[in-house]
Amino acid sequence: MVDAAVRTNRPGLLDGLDPEQRAAAVAPRGPVCVLAGAGTGKTRTITHRIAHLIRSGHVSPGQVLAVTFTTRAAGEMRTRLRTLGVEGAQALTFHAAARRQLRYFWPRVIGDRPWDLLEGKLRLVGQAANKVGLGIEAEVLRDLASEIEWAKASLISPDDYPATAVRVQRDTPGTPQQVAEVYRAYEKVKNSAQVLDFDDLLLHTTAVLEEHGEVAREFRDRYRCFIVDEYQDVTPLQQRLLDAWLGGRDDLTVVGDANQTIYSFGGASPRPLLEFTRRFPEATVVRLERDYRSTPQVVELANKVIGAARNRPAGSRLRLIGQRSPGPEPRFAEFDDEPTEAAAVAARVRALLDAGVAASEIAILYRINAQSEAYEQALSEVGIPYLVRGGERFFDRREIRQAMSSLRVAAADPPPTELVTAVRAVLARVGLTDQPPSGGAAKERWDALLSLVEVAEELAATVEGADLPRYVAELEQRAAAQHPPTVEGVTLASLHAAKGLEWDAVFLVGLAEGTMPILHADGDDEAIEEERRLFYVGVTRAREHLWLSWALSRHPGGRRHRRRSRFLYGLLPEHHPAARVPRSQSGKNGPKPRCRVCGGPLLETMEIKLGRCGRCPSTLDEDLLDRLKEWRITRAKELKVPPFVVFTDATLIAIAEQQPADRGSLVSISGIGPSKVERFGAEVLAVINAERG
Incomplete structure (x- = not known):
């Protein structure tokens, strides 16, 4: 029986829908395919469609089953349905829907108590691997x-x-x-343990419906109308369950965008979406291309990104049309190294916060979780709170905790070798190999361990006589400094974890070859195109402010051998310094740093920081250095951070040697970025001028 509260003649149900959204909402019962581009209001459209079908008497609320891929998306759908006066319609994930159905039918089909759900399968996978002699x-x-x-x-x-x-x-x-x-x-x-994993929920529910006719009839009498969101991400198993639900019927609405297929590694395929009209020739097809999320500038860039894709099937050729007022142009930036890139991003985030953008409306997105550490540190250094989504904080990761434990043990009886060699030897015992793994979890772990080596390299280059105990103390300080309060903060997330979300300002970082597209995708055209779609998803997360950046080297002073991502070619404005000629090798583009005393080339990290080569005499003012250290201790106590967060010892030495007279000369010192100058520049110059006086 149709809910009377919903069937009342509520005016304005379809008010505010654009012509295409309205066409999807009022399409008659039967197969409907909504090709919905990013930001085009697909959730609004399908919830209005459900409400319209119920109000029109085509179906009662309890006969509707809408499925999507995340609990957040399902919750948003239920909230919107309630706002439209719809109570009783089911909006769940595939797994949640299957779990309910399996629990209900289990006693009748199996006869004993339902098996428990296995929350994590690693323990049982470990037992299985041990049985067959695998690691x-x-x-x-x-x-x-x-x-x-x-x-x-x-x-x-x-x-x-x-x-x-x-x-x-x-x-x-x-x-x-x-x-x-x-x-x-x-x-x-x-x-044997009588437990089910999440995939079993789908497999067993499908089997019950396929093999037990009376169960299938009862289910199909209950549910008559099906809606599937994010249909481009459906797996063969989910499609088979959907077919079992339908039982040959065609009251099905699917919504998706093949341009946002980014889970092929997990079995997802856009094929059911692209072949929907072949399966249902009479299907109503509606294309949603009006983008209400992003400014026209962001929309134009997104269209360029996906427009360069190869062999795009007809069903994926959506071209977004921006509906918002104009905004700022996307910004592109190239940096010499990753820490400089991270510091620049942090400075730009601070500027947005000062301009009134909420921290929760800002996101920094990267390809793999191992990239987060540089941004966690950069944001911590300027006092910006952040939240890591879809992954642990760097120092909370299991491999890092294991490495830290091994390093502490080694530091108790340090070997008589130089620091970087000692660190590599310790980390080799916990998984750091000379060559990176091809991909997967092992590659992410390897990248995280390698970043610890880079910390050792930086310390060895900037602190004379640095040894393993000093290095472990440095890591402990960094770990302690990266615990911001769990309040509103800037979101740090991988591109995959950002799917389905949006922010006012988005920073797409680390856009270099080997990272975007990821190294192990190279040579595989399908994998490269999936990486392009992932980049497209990142671009379309931004409502107004969009920043795209890359670095030519991993660490300061390193060889600048990286190239910007191939996906950026043709996107940069003509006047951008990097728009015309890709910088592929270090030293072949731009002037090399020179010694301020003799004019010779500077090759080592510490030489670059000090501005002089090792052969030239030091101009260090030790009294000034002492005053700078006293100032740093006071400032660190005020900010409640370790002293290195204000300035490292090496940076203070460089200041005490070069004695800059103004902000311009202060920012020219390696390691001092615009954010540090903005925050501490006047105070540092005051200390220098007091010394001169």
């Missing part, structure tokens, strides 16, 4: 778990896995046969 290191287990999830989502059995993995060229954590043996052993261990 049980954490990153191996994570990759094995991901591979099992891909196989189950793709409806691939352990017997079929080896041949399929070879055919589709999977990058497997072991031989395909070994992975299949772990997969098979995992299923046995799991079934």
Whole structure:
């Protein structure tokens, strides 16, 4: 029976919808495909469609099942339906819907108590890997778990896995046969423990509906109308469950954007979306291209990004049309190294905050979680709170905690070797190899460990006689300084974790070859195009302010051998310094730093910071250095941060040697960026002038 409260003649249900949104909302029952570009109001459209179907008497609220891919999206859909006066319609994730159904039908089909849900599968995967003699290191287990999830989502059995993995060229954590043996052993261990993983929820619910006719009839009598959001991300397993729900019926509305398919590694495919009209030739197709999220400047850039994609199928050729008032042009920036890039981003974030943009409306997005550390540190140094989404803080990661523990043990009896060599030797015991792994969790772990080596390199270059105990103390200080309060803050997130979200200001960072696109995607056209779509998703997260940046080297003084991402070519304004000629090698573009005394080239990090080569005499004013250190201690206490957060010892030495007379000469010292000058410049110059007086 139709809910009377919903069927009342509420005026204005379709008011405020644009013509395309209205066409989707009022389309008759039956197959409907909504091709919805980023920011085009798809959630608004499908919730109004549900409300219209109910008000028109086509279906009652309890007969509606809407599914999406995240609990956040499902919650937003339920909230909007309530606002429209719809109570009783189900809006859930695929897994939540399947779990409810399986619990309900389990006693009738199985007969005993429902099996418990396995929250995390690593322990059982470890038992399975141990049974077949494969490694049980954490990153191996994570990759094995991901591979099992891909196989189950793709409806691939352990017997079929080896041949399929070879055919589709999977990058497997072991031989395909070994992975299949772990997969098979995992299923046995799991079934013996009488527990289900998340993929089992879908598999068992599908099996119940396919194999038990009376159960299927009861379910299909209950649910008559189905809506699937983010349909471009459906897996073969989810599609099979959807088919079991439908049971040959066609009262189905799907909404998606093939340009935002970014989960192929997990089995997702846009094929069901792109082939929807082949399956349902009578389907109503509506294209939503009016972008209400982003300024025309951001929309134009997004269209350029996706317009360069190769072999785009017809169903993905959406061209966004900006509906907002004009805003600032996207900003592009190239930096010599990653710390400088991070400091510049932090300075720009501070400027946005000062201009009134809320911290929660700012996001820094990167390709992999290991990139977050530089931005956590840069934001901490200027006192900006942040939240890490979709990943732990750098120093909370398991591999970093393990490395720190090993380093502390080694520091108690330090070896008689130079610092960087000693650190590498310790980290080699916890997984740092000479060459990076090809990808996956192992590559992320390797990148995180390598960043610890870079801290050692920086310390060795800037602190004379730095040893392992001094290095461990430096790490402890950095870890202590990176614990901002859990209040409103700037979002740090990977591009994958940012899907479905939006902010007023977005910083897309680390846009260099090897990171965007990711190194292991190179040589695979399909993987490169998925990386392009991931970049497109990042661009379309921005409402107004968009910053795109990259660095030519990982660390200060390093060889500037990186190139900006191939996805940036054709996007930069003609007047941008990097627009015409890619800088591919260090030293071939722009002047090299020179000694301020003899004019010779500066090659080492500390030489660059001091502005003189090691052969020339020092001009250090030790009294000034003492005064600067006293000032730093006072300032650090006021800010409640370690002294290095204000300025490192090496930077103070450089100031005491060069004795800059104004802000311009102060900012020319390596390691002092605009944000530091803005915050501390006047005070430092006052200390210098007092010394001169």
